[in-house]
Amino acid sequence: MQPILxxxxxxxxxxxxxxxxxxxxxxxxxxxxxLIGPNGAGKSTLMNIISGIYEPDWGSIYLNEQEITKIxxxxxxxxxxxxxxxxxxxxxxxxxxxxxxxxxxxADQTGFLKGFFGKKGRPFDDELAELMExxxxxxxxxDNVNSLPFGxxxxxxxxxxxxxxxxxxxxxxxxxxxxxxxxxxxxxxxNLAAQKRGIGVLLIEHSMDMIMxxxxxxxxxxxxxxxxxxxxxxxxxxxxxxxxxxGGDDLA
Amino acid sequence: xxxxNLIGAGLICAIILIxxxxxxxxxxxxxxxxxxxxxxxxxxxxxxxxGGQLSFAAVTFMGLGAYFVANTTTGRLGITIPxxxxxxxxxxxxxxxxFLVGLVLLKLKGTxxxxxxxxxVQVAFTFFNNYSxxxxxxxxxxxIPTLTFFDHSFRSSGSSNEWFYFISISVVLxxxxxxxxxxxxxxxxxxxxxxxxxxxxTFGINTYLTKVIAFSIAGAFASFSGALWVMHGRFVGADMFxxxxxxxxxxxxxxxxxxxxxxxxxxxxxxxxxxxLFRAFQGYMQLFWGVAxxxxxxxxxxxxxxxxxxxxxxxxxxxxxxxxxxxxxDATDS
Numbered sequence: 001m002q003p004i005l006x007x008x009x010x011x012x013x014x015x016x017x018x019x020x021x022x023x024x025x026x027x028x029x030x031x032x033x034x035l036i037g038p039n040g041a042g043k044s045t046l047m048n049i050i051s052g053i054y055e056p057d058w059g060s061i062y063l064n065e066q067e068i069t070k071i072x073x074x075x076x077x078x079x080x081x082x083x084x085x086x087x088x089x090x091x092x093x094x095x096x097x098x099x100x101x102x103x104x105x106x107a108d109q110t111g112f113l114k115g116f117f118g119k120k121g122r123p124f125d126d127e128l129a130e131l132m133e134x135x136x137x138x139x140x141x142x143d144n145v146n147s148l149p150f151g152x153x154x155x156x157x158x159x160x161x162x163x164x165x166x167x168x169x170x171x172x173x174x175x176x177x178x179x180x181x182x183x184x185x186x187x188x189x190x191n192l193a194a195q196k197r198g199i200g201v202l203l204i205e206h207s208m209d210m211i212m213x214x215x216x217x218x219x220x221x222x223x224x225x226x227x228x229x230x231x232x233x234x235x236x237x238x239x240x241x242x243x244x245x246x247g248g249d250d251l252a
Numbered sequence: 253x254x255x256x257n258l259i260g261a262g263l264i265c266a267i268i269l270i271x272x273x274x275x276x277x278x279x280x281x282x283x284x285x286x287x288x289x290x291x292x293x294x295x296x297x298x299x300x301x302x303g304g305q306l307s308f309a310a311v312t313f314m315g316l317g318a319y320f321v322a323n324t325t326t327g328r329l330g331i332t333i334p335x336x337x338x339x340x341x342x343x344x345x346x347x348x349x350x351f352l353v354g355l356v357l358l359k360l361k362g363t364x365x366x367x368x369x370x371x372x373v374q375v376a377f378t379f380f381n382n383y384s385x386x387x388x389x390x391x392x393x394x395x396i397p398t399l400t401f402f403d404h405s406f407r408s409s410g411s412s413n414e415w416f417y418f419i420s421i422s423v424v425l426x427x428x429x430x431x432x433x434x435x436x437x438x439x440x441x442x443x444x445x446x447x448x449x450x451x452x453x454t455f456g457i458n459t460y461l462t463k464v465i466a467f468s469i470a471g472a473f474a475s476f477s478g479a480l481w482v483m484h485g486r487f488v489g490a491d492m493f494x495x496x497x498x499x500x501x502x503x504x505x506x507x508x509x510x511x512x513x514x515x516x517x518x519x520x521x522x523x524x525x526x527x528x529l530f531r532a533f534q535g536y537m538q539l540f541w542g543v544a545x546x547x548x549x550x551x552x553x554x555x556x557x558x559x560x561x562x563x564x565x566x567x568x569x570x571x572x573x574x575x576x577x578x579x580x581x582d583a584t585d586s
Contacts, residue, residue: 051453051454053450053454072458073453074453074455074457074458074459077455077456077457078456081454082454083454085451089447089448089450089451090447091440091443091447092447093511094440094443098440098443101437102444105437105440105455105456106455109456110437112437112438112462112465115436115437115438116432116437116438164456
């Protein structure tokens with residue numbers, strides 16, 4: 001199958017620190033890809049490079065085999081690269097409705113002028129209901145988004161991203177700070193995104209249970225370099241990976 | 253919701269009809285000026301309240317609008333156009349000018365952008381004050397014709413009722429535009445820029461262009477308000493457009509609540525009206541505003557509207573607690 005997103009030889013340095021060194025991998029639509037590695041390995045940097053917040057020093061990024069390396073972040077988002085953040089980022093002073101509309105605005109692309117003269121985007125009640133069914137919580141439209149507990153906000157951020165109809169979704173540590181129930185719901189959401197919507201999901205996560213459970217493919221990086229790639233089985237037996245995680249003494 | 257809107261509309265109509273029955277002469281002039289300042293203040297509300305971008309440039313665009321009307325309606329430059337046409341043209345022309353200026357200034361971010369707007373105010377003031385061919389130099393431009401609205405000339409006294417009606421209807425129209433922006437895609441895009449510019453990019457928002465559009469809208473409002481001001485007062489001098497007044501407009505917007513559509517009008521009335529009430533202390537006014545802006549920042553960053561919201565929230569919480577206590581009492585009774 002043609003990859004939905006492909007990275008080729010991505011390099012990025014911050015001063016003397018190499019955050020990414022010759023990173024090459026590709027993602028297939030409809031699958032959850034894990035991106036794991038110790039703290040500071042360069043996972044979030046890579047996500048920022050894919051979504052266009054950082055520009056790579058070297059290498060190319062392809063979305064649907066179209067090169068997007070030089071395209072600005074907001075255009076990439078419109079082309080279908082959605083993402084969530086380690087700590088959820090919402091409109092702090094707005095209610096939940098406006099925060100979800102940010103997601104649907106992205107999918108609709110009506111433009112400011114049409115929006116001003118009252119053109120509403122497509123109705124998304126049904127779609128939202130379907131997603132909230134999976135996320136397993138309800139809310140009042142008019143509440144401020146900060147009235148939701150942290151875990152629910154993280155789930156809501158995945159929902160918002162899905163309302164933007166992305167082709168690729170970058171999900172940064174969705175399980176951090178969630179209780180076991182919420183982690184399950186987060187996994188259900190990601191499975192729904194991949195299997196029903198055919199979104200290629202790239203998942204950064206420290207919870208190995210979650211990674212092993214839903215990822216069909218795992219990329220392991222350390223010190224900005226890919227040190228292992230493959231299915232969950234292979235990865236859990238890969239020596240370099242075990243060394244990196246358990247602190248092996250002869251890591252070249 | 254619909255019902256609430258209807259009540260609001262009725263209330264506004266009632267206020268517009270009732271006020272001229274009680275106010276005459278100089279107080280009426282002050283109210284008129286305050287209301288047309290509110291239009292400039294709405295521009296600050298769009299930039300600062302929605303988009304989080306602090307710009308002092310509002311007075312400069314007010315000045316440009318005012319001088320544009322002064323030049324085109326008196327025939328100083330050889331052409332004379334009807335006052336009504338000048339009034340309609342001003343916001344269109346200066347939305348364009350503000351767009352171009354915004355393209356340059358908004359290459360800078362945050363505080364750097366703010367400083368650039370201060371520089372713009374100073375540069376523009378120097379031109380206004382010294383370049384006679386266009387701006388009349390230190391003497392300003394006088395003898396500007398009053399507004400002629402479809403064959404009907406407004407009475408030249410600024411305290412007349414017709415001025416009040418015209419200005420307050422303009423304020424209502426601008427307020428409706430601002431409310432619409434707040435609830436549309438543009439408002440949400442601005443809110444996301446205010447809260448987190450990086451995240452805004454990942455929502456597919458062209459942050460730079462969105463800020464330029466907001467700057468352009470603010471410029472259009474300010475120039476429109478400047479055009480009204482000059483027809484209402486029939487004189488324009490550079491003093492109005494210096495940095496002190498730029499700061500005063502920021503206070504105006506912040507006092508009422510920079511994100512509150514009603515608050516903006518209240519802020520404009522207070523900031524314009526208070527110095528008139530305390531004429532004796534006029535020399536200390538700058539000191540007062542200085543202290544006021546610090547106090548505003550520290551104690552009520554969301555202005556009077558924020559205090560209202562806080563009280564409403566307190567009452568709501570109190571009601572919830574009270575009903576719970578009553579519920580307990582009932583339970584023990586039975």
